[in-house]
Amino acid sequence: MNYLTTTLVLLGLIALAFTLGRRRAPVRDATWVKTASHASPGYYGAYVALWCGLPCLILFLAWIALAPTVIDSLIVGTLPEQITAGKSSSELSLVKSQIHSLAAGQAFGEPDPALSEAAARYTEFEQVSRMALFVVILSLAILTTLFARSHIRQHFRARVYVERITTGILIACSTVAIVTTIGIVVSLLFESSRFFAAVPVHEFLFGLNWEPQIPIREGQVAATGAFGAIPVFVGTFVVSTVAMTISVPLGLMAAIYMSEYASRDFRKAAKPVLEILAGIPTIVYGFFAVLTIAPWMTEMGAKLGIGVAPNSAIAAGFVMGIMITPFISSLSDDALTAVPNSLRDGAAALGATQAETIRQVLLPAALPGIMGGVLLAVSRAIGETMIVVMAAGIAANLTLNPLEPVTTVTVQIVTLLIGDSSFDNPKTLAAFALGLVLFIMTLGINIVALQITRKYREKYE
Template sequence: MIGYLLLLLIVLAAVSYVLARRRSIALVEGREYELHSRPSYHGAFVAAWVGIPSILLVLVWLVLQGQVIDTLLLWSLPPGTTDGMDRGQVSLLLSEIKSVAQGNVFGEPSLVVQEAAERYNRWQGIARWAMVGVALSVALLGLIIASRRISPEFRARHGAERILSGLMIACSLIAILTTLGIVISLLIETLRFFDKVNPFEFFFGLNWEPQIPIREGQVTAGGAFGAIPVFAGTLLIAAIAMAVATPIGLYSAIYLTEYAHPKVRATIKPVLELLAGIPTVVYGFFAVLTVAPAMRQFGDTIGLPIAPNSALAAGAVMGIMIIPFISSLSDDAIAAVPRSMRDGSYAMGATKGETITKVLLPAALPGIMGGVLLAVSRAIGETMIVVMAAGIIASLTANPLEPVTTVTVQIVTLLIGDTEFDNPKTLAAFALGLVLFLATLALNVVALHIVRKYREQYE
């Protein structure tokens, strides 16, 4: 129903645009020069009043509906039902009620749960139809209010531009607030983690064994949170990936831009960019079923032991995956260098190779650094290939032939299964996430510094 409602609101906005445009033309009997603003601005103004408030209402309604119904559901339970329950047990009770309401019945639910499930379905239906009615009412109200303002003297262009500016400001605020929310949530949970674990142990410890008991009677290891092996594994795999992707991507960009025939370029560039569209799980299967066995067989041939899961296999396949990030952006950056710089280099007697290395690459360095930075971020944040080809065991080694793990893999490992957000094992994932965020931020700062330096030199 939600999809149909949003589609209906979009259709209403489009119809309002057409009607408002025709009305503005009809007011001046087809003499559009008598309008202060073009008819399209009148249509856009009315369409914005019809579509934006109603769609925003639907989105806010969807965000609050679940919480409101859950609260009403808990209030409607017989007295004493939730007495003595903690937050987790209440959440499980709500999940059971919703599961029964959806028809997923396991065992014999209690009478209280069955009655609550019936109320839940009934309230959900009422909430949906109420949302439809209110959204359509808001859309029609917006149509009436905006249509009354249409006149030859109305400054529709100014109104439409103000609405567009407000939308852009709102989108910017959403992006900023989302980033702040991520940082604050990571920081709060990280501080909770450091209340339980010594920061010195986390940043400088050499043993990563976060499997501690999280419920009574569970038998696990004592727990160790030295993250150096995790950081080292992340850097090792990312370095291998960049060692594969950077030369191949950069040289392919130079070839396609400076040497390849236009028909060859038109064929090879899309094929290279297809590598970015392949799902990472496919790369993971390729790494674990083809690359890793081939490396192990080659190692046996020359007497070099290679583990079944190795950093080399994961990093090599990851390097293939991120080639398009470097090649495509480098290609565009080199092609954007003014032709006059090439001609000037040739006029001074430089060869093609000297022109590429002394003129084109330095001038295109900002774009190339952008591609390399994007590739590094992609390599650091990759999970599936590492899980399948490198393993999940943290070991402190610089040998690419041995298994290692990365920050993202450990975050996934810590947050699956039987988890509670009040123990060091789970909170360690937030500490790793904060470190990963800061590392990515540092990469951006370094890249911006390099870009600014060379822009001042070549612009």
């Protein structure tokens, strides 16, 4: 009796409950409000189906979450003394996973007979648990269905209850997003505080040197490490600025052409093609940056007598700018298209040229949407990793010159976390601190942009 069968049976029961509830619905009598039933039959069906399904779903999830723990502790309880005696919890969990893999039929060498026995017992317990779940769910579903069905009568307000439950489900869904955000922020804060216990805050925020090495062995020379984040953030700033310098004009002009000048057929064909740009995996852009753009720029630089490093912020920023152009063009295009035609007519009737209408009427009116696109593009630029790793390098130079190799926050987080390292040294914890500062920065950008939009937006309704 596996979980799939249980799920299917439960779904069947829910459908049955719906039909039962529907049939039970009082006859609608529309002659007078007082005697009319409070809802259409569907609501009675939904009411009974919800009663049938919701408690079972909650029980199901709780069971799946708790059953393994319960079974494990039961098994550990039956293990002979000499296996469990004097073992720490981490060693015990090793024993547990041994039992799990034995139960799954993966034996390495000659297993301890006590463990084999435990594995057999584990399989048996699991089967019992599934069977029990099936029986419990089945009976619970039948009970709640009968219960719900029994109190449907003439003036039962099924619609009110169903709507209340639906609201509850909607609230639960929105809570998940909020709780996740809070959870991420809290874990960032917690891990960062551990980092700041090892490295002072001012050194991290204002230090000009980023060399995140730590001694691998005790007393190693010349590997003390420096955790000054300024070069990393400056690198992010340089690459993002290059990207925005490319993408904002490009995207905005494309959007203006698409929404105001292009024929409908051209727009229909061109818009999806432009949006495909955003769908290309960033690693492909990375190839493009490192194999085509970067050498080309070095070559052009050599011709012009400017030294462009093979890994440079400008190559990464250029390709990134192309990548994020669709965000700006697509959202700006939507915003411009959403401006009512009455404003275009109004401007035209005053003898405004199309360019004047766009500059002075349409762009201000579409500003919030355009800002939204730019913001999305900025956050993509700041968060972009792959292109920068490939085209701009990982050397933390403190420079504002886009022709030099730089590195960005996200790239550093990747390099800090790659490889074998435990989560108790400053090197890995620095990733959390970087993440936290990045988070605060993007939050700040969002808030500022929101304020700007609110101040300068021209509402057209």
